[in-house]
Amino acid sequence: MSTLLIKVGGAAAAASGVLVVVQEVWSLAVGGLTEGRAESAVHTTQVLLLVPGVVGLYLAQQHAMRRFGQVATLVALLGSTVMSGAALTEVTLLPELTAAGSPLADDHGTVTGVIWLVAVATWIGGLLLFGTATWRAGVLPRPAAALVVTGLLLGLALQGFVPGILTVYAGGLVWLGISAARRPAPAPTVSPASALVS
Incomplete structure (x- = not known):
């Protein structure tokens, strides 16, 4: 079961990274994302995919994550869940409020x-902690974890100045997701007591 969760989670993390690239390319092509249902749906889906993505990435390296990794995973899950709920309002409520002429659409x-x-x-902090924990665990590629952390920090500092900067973060996320999904299943361990019974 955990092997399936790792593969599904890895695929979700990779898909989330691909959607970040789609957002960045879309932003470059049209000169900045405007607030609308399609753009918000891409963002919401990207954030929502991080929930199973973080679970799968954690399971792929849980034996090496230690307490810091467990806390980082919980914060990343909490942040991704809360952020996906907040982003979902952009797709469902905001267009209806705008169409109705509600003052809540602007304020x-x-x-x-x-x-x-x-x-x-919480979302960004959780992902920074999770990327750091992934680096420390050393199970998945460390350069990919470094791209996630560096990409997020660059995005925070330069998002308004350097178009497409979040592709650095996305590249790390795709790399981690593919690495987790392609990892071979762990060999079953045999305890000394069960070996004596056979």
Whole structure:
């Protein structure tokens, strides 16, 4: 069962990275993403795929993750889940509010703004911690984990100045996902007691 979860999670992580590249290319092609249902759906799907993606990547290296890796995984899962819920409102509620001419479409209010900021901070912080934990575990390719962390930091610093900068993060995510999905299944371990019984 865990082998299936690793493969599905690895594929989800890789697909999430591909969707980040699609967003970046789309942004370059049209001169910046405008807020709309299609653009928001791509972003929401990319974030939602991180939930099974993080689970699969964790399972692929759980034996080497230690406590820091477990905490990093929990924060990354929490951040990805909360962020996908927050992003889902862009696809479902925001277009309807805009069509109805609601003032909430432009001014989301203080509480919604705080929730959004907490979601983004937990999401990015969790992915930074998870990338660091993946590097420390050394099971999946360390350069891929470095790309995830470096790409996120570059995105935070340069997103408004360097078009397509998040492709660095996406490349690391795709690499980690493919590496996890292609890992051979672990050999079953035989305990000394069961060997005596046979």
